[in-house]
Amino acid sequence: MHERREGLPELPNSEGRELVFRFAPNPNGPLTLGHSRGVIINSEYARQHGGRIVLRFDDTGIKTKPPLAEAYGWIDDEFRWLTGRAPDVRLLASERMDLYLDKARDCLAQRICYVCTCTADEFKVTRVAREACPCRSRSSEQSLAEWEKMLDGTYAEGEAVVRVLTDMEESNPALRDWPALRIQTGEHPLVGTRYRVWPLLDFQSAIDDEEQGVTHIIRGKDLMDSTRKQTQLYDKLGWTYPETLYWGRVKVHEFGGFSTSQMRADIESGEFSDWDDIRLPTIRALRRRGFTAESLRLFWVELGLTQxxxxxxxxxxxxxxxxxxxxxxxxxxxxxxxxxxxLDVSAVEMPSELVLPNHPTEDLGVRTWPLDTDSGLEVLIEKGDLEFALSGDGVLRLKEFADIEVTSDGGGRMLHFEKGDGVRIVHWLAAGVERDAVLLHDCEGELQHPCMLESNDHAEGTLVQLERVGFARIEQVGDRGRPWRLVWTHG
RNA sequence: GCUGGUGUGGUGUAGUUCGGUCCAUCAUGACGGACUCUCGAUCCGUCGACCCGGGUUCAAAUCCCGGCAUCAGCACCA
Structure with missing residues (x-):
């Protein structure tokens, strides 16, 4: 039998050199569970190899997936939360536009690229037919002249594009003269309307990865053709493309996919309350629900890097x-x-208070419930437990306290403190320690279930285990008239 | 249609590079039991898989050929 491999697979070409990884999200929303794979796998490799990690905001598209000004800060926070540290380098593509435009001019001058003034539909026809479009024969001088017209506004959006001159005989149609830069006239949340001509991902990312000395790119396999395109460009520029590893598409049963654009639309339409709606697969929502960063790290490392x-x-x-x-x-x-x-307490000698451990095995202190027994003892239990008892012999065990016998009229009596055999143990509250609370649960929408919570002095944000129910996070401490608010984590 | 990727128990995953140490690992799940004053934790047990068909070989999850399934790209998205 072979030795079982632990953790992530060995990284190719990683010996004896300083490694640089990168995570390059589009800041069109906060990070999702899907993004966290990129953050965690890349930072995990960086940690293992003593390498650096670049956080680069690929925010050059302002039409179909426009950046959100607030998202940059959210992502900074989420990156830090997930990895426990800040990235070694933090960059914004939108601040590096001059570099891309200069590089584009170089590529045009060297006839690595050309300006194409066909419409998207016209070009599609020639691409499929493996034919050169009329623009393809432009000299570098002609392309540079057209380039100026892209920059100065002579061409409107959609009227001209810079393409990489590859080979129309490429067997993979995606690689035939792919577009590198296009005109966008909208407003960017950070740089406004300062630029007209913007690079597409494959061009921008290719230049950045070289500039930042990225040695390993680890990303989803949907970007495989992107690697091939960028490799074409690297070959033309005499650069060496980084090692590239991929993972396959992931769905989580409970969430389906992780489309940021879709979530954004659903929030705007009111279907979800905000990015931290507990039904959403965002990092913010998972944090809110009490998932730990370490659990996400274990989760993704265990899934590994299969395609x-x-x-x-x-x-x-x-x-x-x-x-x-x-x-x-x-x-x-x-x-x-x-x-x-x-409850009638006449059968037993009642103590004036009850001391309960905060944890069955760990030393987390105790909590004390005062017991008011002047006229019997009033307790609260769950309706379901009461019904269970009434369908049997009526006997229940109040956890850590006493056996009782209940009756259908809301009464009952204390039997004894010793636990009888086979008696159902139920969690309960003594009158006086109950506090109004709501439990936010993801199953039935962001519903607020009215509940009674045991009085306590835990701080907001504390993760607790609700006995016989499950884990939850205290989101808001109760106050005069305001109920405690708990967010359900899991069972 | 073209191009590329991927197929191991219910869900994931190890093993595939270099065939034998694999009647196939580990986790999760389901079920059962022990213990416990939570339906939690811990411990024990059970269940369950190499996409299909050929081929090579003493020997195939692993190599070859052919299918099938599935995902992705073929955007002036990231």
Missing amino acids: KDISVPLATLEAHNSGLVDASTPRLSLLRDPVRLA
Whole structure:
């Protein structure tokens, strides 16, 4: 039997040199679970090899996937949260426009590129037919003259484009004279209307990767043709393209895909409340729900770098998270559909308070419930547990306290403190420690379930385990008249 | 249509480079049990896979040929 490989696969061509990785998102929204794969895999390799990582905002498209001004800062935060550190280099493509335009002029002068004034539809015909379009024979001087007309506004959007001169006989149609720069007249959120001619991803990214000395590109396999295009350009410029690794397409059962544009549209239409709506697969939402960065790291490293298209259940991520947080999450009692019971306590000697551990095995301190027994004891349990008891012999175990017998009229009596055999253990609250709360759950939309939560002094943001319910994060501490707000994490 | 990628239990994953150490790893899941004053945790057990068909070979998950399935690219998106 072979030795089982641990962690990520070996990186090709990584010996004896300084490695540079990069993560290059379009800031058209905050990062999604899908993006986190790029952040985590690249930074993980950088960490293992003592390499550097570049965070580059590829924000040169202002029409179909326009950048969002706020998203830059969000992504900075999310990158830091996911990796525990800032990137070694942070760049904005939109601040580097002059470089791309200079490079484009060089390429035109060397006839690596030419200006094409065919319409997109016209060019498509020649591309499919493997024929040269009329512009293809332009000399470098002619292309440079046309280039000036692109820059000065003579050509309107869609009337001219810079193409890389490849080979119309390329067997892969995607590689035949692909477009490198085009005219966009809209406003960029950062640089406004300063530029008319903008590079497309394949041109911009190719130049940047060389400039930044990127040695390894690790990204989704949907960009395989992008690699081939960029390699064509690198060959013409006498550069060596970085090593490139790919992963396949991922779907998470609970979310489907991770389209930032789609989410943006759904938020604008009101279907979701915001980018941190707990039903959304954004990093912000996952953080809000109490997932840890480490659980995401384990999740992606375990999935590795296969080019298979996969569909994984969120349960895999949840299992990692449970394992990580269980030992440090205090226990609390939370009742959904609470019902009150007035218990006769005459059969037992009642203590004046109850001391409960915050964790069954770890030393996380205790909490104390005062018990008011002047006229019996009032307790709250879940309606479902009451119904369960009434369908049987009526006996329940109040966890860590006493066995009781309930009746259908909302009453009951204390039996004894010892636990009887086979009695169902239920979580409960003593009257006086219950606080109004809502639990935000992702299953039925961002619904707010009214609940009763045990009084506590945990801070906002604390991850707790609700006994017999599951993990949740305290999003807002309750206050006079304002209920506690909890966000469901997982079971 | 053209081009490229990928097919291992329910879901992922290791193994494929260089055929034998693989009646195929690990995790998750489901089911059952032990323990526990949570339906959590821990422990134990069970279930379950090499896309199909040929070929080469003493020997194929691994190499070759042919299918099939599936995903992606063929944008003046990133």
